[in-house]
Amino acid sequence: MSLTFEHVTLGQRVLFGTSAAAANLAAEVARLGAGRVMVIASDFGTKMARTVAADIEVALWHHDVVMHVPIETAEKARTAAAEAGIDLLVCVGGGSTTGLAKAIAMTSRLPIIAVPTTYAGSEATNVWGLTEALRKTTGVDDAVLPVTIIYDAALTLSLPVAMSVASGLNGMAHCIDSMWAPRADPINAALGAEGIRALSHGLPLITENPSGAEGREQALYGAYLAAASFASAGAGLHHKICHVLGGTFNLPHAQTHAVMLPHVTAFNTAAAPEAERRIASALGSATSLTGLATLYKTIDAPRNLRDLGFSEDHIAEAAQLILPQVPASNPRRLGMPELERLLHDALKGSTP
Ligand code: NAD
Numbered sequence: 001m002s003l004t005f006e007h008v009t010l011g012q013r014v015l016f017g018t019s020a021a022a023a024n025l026a027a028e029v030a031r032l033g034a035g036r037v038m039v040i041a042s043d044f045g046t047k048m049a050r051t052v053a054a055d056i057e058v059a060l061w062h063h064d065v066v067m068h069v070p071i072e073t074a075e076k077a078r079t080a081a082a083e084a085g086i087d088l089l090v091c092v093g094g095g096s097t098t099g100l101a102k103a104i105a106m107t108s109r110l111p112i113i114a115v116p117t118t119y120a121g122s123e124a125t126n127v128w129g130l131t132e133a134l135r136k137t138t139g140v141d142d143a144v145l146p147v148t149i150i151y152d153a154a155l156t157l158s159l160p161v162a163m164s165v166a167s168g169l170n171g172m173a174h175c176i177d178s179m180w181a182p183r184a185d186p187i188n189a190a191l192g193a194e195g196i197r198a199l200s201h202g203l204p205l206i207t208e209n210p211s212g213a214e215g216r217e218q219a220l221y222g223a224y225l226a227a228a229s230f231a232s233a234g235a236g237l238h239h240k241i242c243h244v245l246g247g248t249f250n251l252p253h254a255q256t257h258a259v260m261l262p263h264v265t266a267f268n269t270a271a272a273p274e275a276e277r278r279i280a281s282a283l284g285s286a287t288s289l290t291g292l293a294t295l296y297k298t299i300d301a302p303r304n305l306r307d308l309g310f311s312e313d314h315i316a317e318a319a320q321l322i323l324p325q326v327p328a329s330n331p332r333r334l335g336m337p338e339l340e341r342l343l344h345d346a347l348k349g350s351t352p
Pocket of ligand 1 (some may be wrong): 042045096097118125128155157158167254
């Protein structure tokens with residue numbers, strides 16, 4: 001069979017080292033020749049960010065971080081950066097913090113160094129997200145892609161186990177959805193498969209020993225691969241569903257991904273044998289579903305949308321909003337009945 005595809009690899013420096021964030025950040029700031037650095041970290045992340053930024057001069061600290069980046073929060077941060085004459089943005093935190101740095105870069109074109117502390121993966125994508133009047137919009141702009149990512153597993157040790165599990169499965173969802181997303185190709189599938197392997201190895205180690213370095217490192221490495229494959233392949237069915245559930249019904253981001261993933265995987269792999277083979281093999285299991293079921297049991301993953309605030313009454317509206325967004329690349333056709341069935345199963349947490 002001939003191999004024909006078009007693939008874009010996004011250019012970033014990735015510095016990976018446990019307990020090396022401060023030294024790596026100082027070296028990167030010097031390499032980029034920045035003189036006016038703005039450090040963005042939520043109130044919660046401030047202590048961690050001060051340790052990370054211990055060896056650089058900080059012109060401006062910014063702590064006003066809100067999930068899903070409301071436009072008012074973005075505008076305030078953009079004004080603060082402009083007034084302080086900032087020439088480099090450094091964000092230390094989860095996807096919400098990285099999202100705010102991206103919102104500033106969108107309009108200012110300032111470079112970003114991202115220091116992630118969850119497994120969400122925003123640091124490795126050129127996708128921004130903003131919320132205006134309760135509607136979340138996303139877009140693609142290479143200016144929001146951080147020039148450098150500094151990964152330090154020590155910064156994730158404080159991430160509670162339940163949040164680590166949900167966030168890691170958010171990463172796993174990037175990998176699996178990449179197998180059938182609109183720009184799926186052999187390169188992003190390879191990245192995704194290695195991401196599945198690393199996350200399925202790391203997450204059980206975290207639940208077993210949350211303060212151990214190995215599980216945290218594997219999960220962080222997997223999270224990068226996951227985001228790189230997602231950035232390249234685009235959003236598939238799974239992400240379209242979760243975008244509606246988070247944006248319109250305000251369900252928590254990472255947990256919603258975790259709950260939906262086995263259901264979308266079961267639905268799509270039935271019509272995608274190559275994806276099924278890759279996912280099962282990466283999970284080290286006979287089938288993708290038994291692999292996910294074993295992993296979910298081991299790490300006690302969230303199973304139903306009801307616990308996250310979704311209800312029977314929301315199903316028809318959610319399905320209607322999702323339907324027009326289903327990518328043409330999806331391996332299996334689905335209409336309202338199939339979408340409603342998927343949401344119903346995820347609501348109840350039935351085994352797919
Ligand atoms: P988050 O950044 O809101 O963090 C979740 C919670 O964990 C917060 O309360 C935070 O304070 C806390 N936290 C973060 N790091 C911690 C640590 N090391 N120890 C203890 N607590 C810690 O959530 P998230 O799941 O990282 O990111 C979700 C957001 O990122 C959503 O808005 C989502 O849309 C966005 N996102 C964007 C992309 C993209 O490509 N643009 C990709 C993935 C996620």
